[in-house]
Amino acid sequence: MSVNNDDGESDESDNDFYSSFNKFNPATSSNNSDISDTLDSSESRQLNLINLQVLTYFNSKKKELDLLDDFPNIKQFFLKYNTTLPSSAPVERLFSGAVQVFTARRNRLNDHTFEMLLCCRSNNRY
Structure with a gap:
């Protein structure tokens, strides 16, 4: 995620980030039929794979960073959003x-x- 001086672009990327979580979350969705209407079979499979990886990752007893190699979707997310803060x-x-x-x-x-x-x-x- 790049940091932009233009507030509009930064807000847009933040909205995209959070909307990806809320889009298919049954608690935030108006009803569950909306989810099945918006997903085709490949998207549904991908979402199920990601959900499975997340649950497996959270249930893992191992806490080293090399664990991320076993979960490519989580690793991609981790590398994109878990950045170090710059220091002067x-x-x-x-x-x-x-x-x-x-x-x-x-x-x-x-x-x-x-x-x-x-x-x-x-x-x-x-």
């Missing part, structure tokens, strides 16, 4: 180090030398 801390550390490398005495460093010194300084901590 490493970039802030790098800029802080850049201020210490690029001093008044080193004001004539070319870009390549400055980059190498900054990399050496940041890698020296590890």
Whole structure:
């Protein structure tokens, strides 16, 4: 899922995400005959397969991530929506180090030398 600055596009993708859950959920559907009318046999089979995978996944005792390899639909969903939150801390550390490398005495460093010194300084901590 991509993050867009345009609120309309982001809201639309969120609505698509939630509508996929509510579309075939008997609790949110007006009646169960709507479900059978909107599904053909291949969609019904796919939905049953996904439901079976979800139930099997939730009942599994194994908790490692390699378990997702056994459930391709859940893995695809997991990779799409379970993203890490970006952090600005490493970039802030790098800029802080850049201020210490690029001093008044080193004001004539070319870009390549400055980059190498900054990399050496940041890698020296590890």
